[in-house]
Amino acid sequence: MPELPEAEVVARQLGARVLGATIKDVWLGRPDIVRQGLDTLDWYRGAAITGIDRRGKSVILSLAKASDTRYLIAELGMTGLLLFQGVPVRHPQHLHLMLTMDGGQEPELRYWNPRRFGRIHLLDKPGLDRFLVKRFGCDPLTVSxxxxxxxxxxxxxxxxxxxxxxxxxxxxxxxxxxxxxxxxxxxxxxxxxxxxxxxxxxxxxxxxxxxxxxxxxxxxxxxxxxxxxxxxxxxxxxxxxxxxxxxxxxxxxxxxxxxxxxxxxxxxxxxxxxxx
CATH class of the missing domain: 1.10.8.50 (Helicase, Ruva Protein; domain 3)
Structure with missing residues (x-):
């Protein structure tokens, strides 16, 4: 059950190996895994990953395309994982989202979540701001x-x-x-x-x-x-x-x-x- 340390480990590995990569394609196994922004999914094809952050138990990817910036939030929930290509998983039917990438150290990033308590959110900047205010209190590593x-x-x-x-x-x-x-x-x-x-x-x-x-x-x-x-x-x-x-x-x-x-x-x- 991922908590803050696990989400931070995920964010740091992503930052080291996919930051700067461009998303070539997005495969979605089941539409209901996207809680918000499903109609914007096509925008993410061709977008570059410009930032990776953690808030609470969630990992946030910042993406840029032309002059626009959007965000992909992966809630890890109770069983959610973000995995690189080649990492074996039990029950592959629970792979719900795959990003195919170019220009980074990893060609693929996969979202696996059997119990689906976590979801994916595709948001613009105002949507991200609302999401952060609604979901998260202070960060225990940085709070004064x-x-x-x-x-x-x-x-x-x-x-x-x-x-x-x-x-x-x-x-x-x-x-x-x-x-x-x-x-x-x-x-x-x-x-x-x-x-x-x-x-x-x-x-x-x-x-x-x-x-x-x-x-x-x-x-x-x-x-x-x-x-x-x-x-x-x-x-x-x-x-x-x-x-x-x-x-x-x-x-x-x-x-x-x-x-x-x-x-x-x-x-x-x-x-x-x-x-x-």
Whole structure:
């Protein structure tokens, strides 16, 4: 299930190998994979890839043709992958979009998404601006300490829910929320606005540490994720609590990792992450 680190790994590989390429052709396997802009699909043939960025869990390609600029947004969703030619995939019937390219290091870029929770968006600049404002909060890798402190202080809900609220903090999903909260020694159900300033600062620092370390290790290959070149993310080996219920807490406290009652996707140490 790709989150911010995996999307960043994808964007960096694309930037290194297809930036500057020209799209010769676009193959669309099923029209409903394009959420917006299907009627503009033909414009992308002959357009040059001039930029590749990440927002939250999505990858954005900027394309230029004559004096016009448009954008292709690939939402990775729960199972979406962007893959180079030659990378084997299970169930090839779930390849929904293929860009044939010239002038880059890769001749083809493919969008594979079996569960289709993510979609493709083909947008002009006003459409992109609306999309970004509607979908994404601050980026946890670039948000300032002052802004982060303010947004945590304004939220009366549970801390884990805040970390995963894409319109507040974009890009953190269940895997990294679990890992961040354990390293910050914070209970998932702690009320965000009740955190003391020093604990908010610790959370701020840990968010950056975990996400940066995950990117450095190629993300986490849980279930389906692989990078565009087919490599798996190695941060999975550095997970401390995610999907480790019953194992001893890695801090050496003597307790064992548990699932949070009533929330089978939350993993925590009842000693290190006491609710107080």
């Amino acid at each position: 300490w002052e802004e982060f402190r303010r947004l945590v202080g304004r939220r009366r809900g549970r801390l884990k829910a805040l970390l995963m609220h894409q319109q507040v903090i974009a890009g953190i999903g269940n895997i990294y929320a679990n890992e961040i909260l354990h390293r910050a020694r914070l209970h998932p159900h702690h009320t965000a606005s009740r955190l003391k300033s020093e604990r908010v600062r610790r959370l701020f620092d840990v968010v950056r540490e975990v996400l940066t370390d995950a990117i450095r290790h190629g993300g986490s290959s849980v279930r389906d994720f692989i990078a565009p070149d087919g490599t798996q993310g190695l941060f999975t080996r550095r997970h401390l609590v995610y999907n480790k219920a019953g194992r001893p807490c890695p801090s050496g406290c003597g307790s064992r990792i548990r699932r949070l009652p009533g929330d089978r996707t939350s993993f925590y140490c009842p000693f290190c992450q006491r609710l107080r």
